[in-house]
Amino acid sequence: MTANPDIQTAGRRQTATLSIFLVIQTLGTVFFVGDVIGDLREDPLSVHFIFEAVVTAALVLGILFGTFALRRTIELLRAQDQALQVARGALSEVIDRQFQTWALTPAERDVGFLALKGLDVAEIAALRGAAQGTVRAQLTRIYSKAGVSGRAQFAAFFVEDLLGEGVPDAAPQAAQ
Amino acid sequence: MATPRTFAAPPALWDPVVRLTHWGIAISVLVNAALDEGGSLLHVTLGWLVLALLVLRLVWGVLGPREARFSAFPPNPLAALRHLGQLFSGRVSEYPSHNPAGAMMAYAFWACLALVTLTGLYMTGGATPMQVAADKAAVASGDWSALIKESEGESSDERSDEDKGLRHTAEEVHEVVANLLLILAALHVAGVFVEARAMRRNLVAPMVLGQRRK
Numbered sequence: 001m002t003a004n005p006d007i008q009t010a011g012r013r014q015t016a017t018l019s020i021f022l023v024i025q026t027l028g029t030v031f032f033v034g035d036v037i038g039d040l041r042e043d044p045l046s047v048h049f050i051f052e053a054v055v056t057a058a059l060v061l062g063i064l065f066g067t068f069a070l071r072r073t074i075e076l077l078r079a080q081d082q083a084l085q086v087a088r089g090a091l092s093e094v095i096d097r098q099f100q101t102w103a104l105t106p107a108e109r110d111v112g113f114l115a116l117k118g119l120d121v122a123e124i125a126a127l128r129g130a131a132q133g134t135v136r137a138q139l140t141r142i143y144s145k146a147g148v149s150g151r152a153q154f155a156a157f158f159v160e161d162l163l164g165e166g167v168p169d170a171a172p173q174a175a176q
Numbered sequence: 177m178a179t180p181r182t183f184a185a186p187p188a189l190w191d192p193v194v195r196l197t198h199w200g201i202a203i204s205v206l207v208n209a210a211l212d213e214g215g216s217l218l219h220v221t222l223g224w225l226v227l228a229l230l231v232l233r234l235v236w237g238v239l240g241p242r243e244a245r246f247s248a249f250p251p252n253p254l255a256a257l258r259h260l261g262q263l264f265s266g267r268v269s270e271y272p273s274h275n276p277a278g279a280m281m282a283y284a285f286w287a288c289l290a291l292v293t294l295t296g297l298y299m300t301g302g303a304t305p306m307q308v309a310a311d312k313a314a315v316a317s318g319d320w321s322a323l324i325k326e327s328e329g330e331s332s333d334e335r336s337d338e339d340k341g342l343r344h345t346a347e348e349v350h351e352v353v354a355n356l357l358l359i360l361a362a363l364h365v366a367g368v369f370v371e372a373r374a375m376r377r378n379l380v381a382p383m384v385l386g387q388r389r390k
Contacts, residue, residue, distance in 0.1 A: 012192075019192035023200070026235075027228040034302055063232075067193075067239045074191050074241050 011077040018070045025066060029059040095158055102145045111138045116155055186271065186379070187243050189386030194244050197233040198383060201226055201289065202361070209358055217312065220296075221305040227293040230286065243272055249279035256280045268374045275371065281364055288357045295350040299343070 036056050039049045095116065099109050114124045121139070125132040139151070148154045190198075204222040212218045237246040255276035262268045268275070274282055300308070372379040 016192045019196050022193065023196055023229065023232060026232040027225060030224065030228040030231055031304055034297075034304065038302055063235065064239065067232075067235055070193065071239055071241050078241075 008077075008081065011073075015070065015074055015077070018066070018073065022063065022066050022070060025059070025063055029056070029063055032056040032059055091158070098158070102142075104142060104145060108138050108142050108145075111135060112142050112154075115139060115142075115151060116158065186273065186275075186377075187382055189382050191241055191244055193232065193236045193240060195383055197229045197236070200229045201233075201285075204229075205289075205354075205357055205361070209354055215300070215308075217305060217308050220300060220303065220308045223293055223296045224305060226289060227297075230289050230293065234286070248273035249276070249282070251280060251283050252276050253280060263370060263374055266374060268371070270375065278367065278371070281360065281367065285357070285360055285364075288353050288360065292350060292353045292357060295346040295353070298346045299350060 032052070033056055036049070036053050039046075039052060043049060095113070099112060104112060110128065111124055114127065119127070121132050121135050124130075125135045128135070143150060143154060146154060146157065148157060204226045208219050208222050208226075212222075236244050242248055249271070256279070259268065259276045263277075273279075303311070368379050
């Protein structure tokens with residue numbers, strides 16, 4: 001319904017791919033470590049052994065760094081998801097409170113939410129099983145109770161708070 | 177950046193490393209115990225794979241995210257017994273990672289897996305799947321010297337009795353611990369069902385793909 005599942009799916013795919021890569025890397029490293037231990041019994045001072053030991057050490061380090069990076073990615077994804085949920089919860093709380101202040105009826109509240117989600121009159125009417133005329137009338141009443149000119153201003157009412165101060169003033173100056 | 181969890185509940189979805197190592201080891205152990213022949217190319221390959229997965233899971237137990245780390249489920253036999261007692265009375269507490277009994281199961285699994293792979297390595301003389309394949313190909317093409325090298329531990333006079341004894345012990349341990357692994361696996365599956373009933377929670381989904389969202 002929203003963009004969030006896509007972000008999550010992408011994150012999941014990324015971490016899953018990294019994990020599979022890590023498994024393959026570990027498999028290779030375990031072979032090499034086994035080989036080095038085998039060589040250690042034969043001739044620990046040969047160039048061959050020293051070279052292989054260095055390469056194997058690099059592989060082991062690679063796994064450790066890969067593991068650490070994967071853990072950071074997983075934690076970052078979780079933190080983002082949580083922040084998004086907090087923001088979403090906070091926004092819906094703000095909207096709820098504002099709707100109460102405007103004294104919207106339960107039906108108007110539903111229509112108002114759907115309008116904020118970007119559904120048009122026909123879609124809202126179909127969802128609520130009501131006539132399009134009814135929905136249009138409800139929207140008009142909502143706009144007049146909120147004191148806004150139309151849907152654009154209605155939506156902007158809630159976004160404005162999220163944008164922070166200074167932006168509306170700075171924009172016209174920058175345009176000149 | 178670790179996100180503190182406000183309530184203790186097992187994860188809705190285990191991270192991909194935990195899931196990959198879990199299912200990779202589970203399938204490899206089942207195949208090696210039931211389907212293929214000891215010493216065969218597949219058996220040795222899966223043995224190495226299990227060793228790699230085990231190493232990765234143990235590294236992940238130190239470097240992984242919170243619920244995958246050993247610190248989230250320290251081995252505590254007393255707590256495990258207490259948890260099993262709770263299970264009988266029907267009221268179980270929730271834990272952010274494995275429950276204490278599940279944790280003991282995990283450590284038992286890891287100990288057995290380490291034993292079974294290390295004894296396996298000893299039995300093959302540390303031969304990689306490539307070497308096993310090369311030896312088999314050599315024997316198939318009529319060069320039987322590989323066979324002599326393979327069974328050196330048993331037939332050669334150079335080896336002492338002590339070595340033979342060690343090899344015999346390794347074989348015994350390998351077999352006993354492999355059977356123990358199967359018993360643990362059966363217990364593990366039974367445990368998951370009992371816990372899921374007691375907690376009224378799907379415990380299998382987090383180990384597969386998590387709850388599908390509408």
